[in-house]
Amino acid sequence: MADVESFTLDHTAVRAPYVRLIAVERGPRGDAISNFDVRFVQPNEGEIPTAGLHTIEHLLASLLRDHLDGVIDISPFGCRTGFHLITWGEPGVADVVAGVRASLAAIAEDVTWDDVPGVDAVSCGNYRDHSLHSAREWSKHILAQGISLDAFTRVGV
Numbered sequence: 001m002a003d004v005e006s007f008t009l010d011h012t013a014v015r016a017p018y019v020r021l022i023a024v025e026r027g028p029r030g031d032a033i034s035n036f037d038v039r040f041v042q043p044n045e046g047e048i049p050t051a052g053l054h055t056i057e058h059l060l061a062s063l064l065r066d067h068l069d070g071v072i073d074i075s076p077f078g079c080r081t082g083f084h085l086i087t088w089g090e091p092g093v094a095d096v097v098a099g100v101r102a103s104l105a106a107i108a109e110d111v112t113w114d115d116v117p118g119v120d121a122v123s124c125g126n127y128r129d130h131s132l133h134s135a136r137e138w139s140k141h142i143l144a145q146g147i148s149l150d151a152f153t154r155v156g157v
Helices: 050-067 093-109 132-145
Strands: 018-026 032-039 071-076 082-088
Touching (some): 018 093, 050 071, 050 093, 050 132, 093 132
Antiparallel strands (some): 018 032
16 A cells, blocks of 8 residues: 555644645646645544534635635545645645634634535535534634644744
């Protein structure tokens, strides 16, 4: 089997919340695709409840595109401690952090249930498993801790 970077990361050494550039891949025409670890919860010490994580996922999929060019996808980790963010190009970690902060601030303060995309049976595979209340509370909690520009040392929070 191929090695997967996230399974070689020492999850006991990181200090969440943070954003970490995992890798930049180049396509056959030279196009860059960047993969980021957007970690909200300290691994093995907690996790975001599924319904709140699901709502944060749906909102970040839309809100983050308003703050960061080139977003391809943002998908939650199975461990529920954060997300993989895949982008075209090579945005800087500081730019990703700024976009994530702005998106979480909107979730924490501005978003209403009517703003949450994809919460019906037609547009979501598990539409009953959402919680805007949980998404708000977790967004506030993450913002209060500050999002580091470095995974191993609290920088720029």
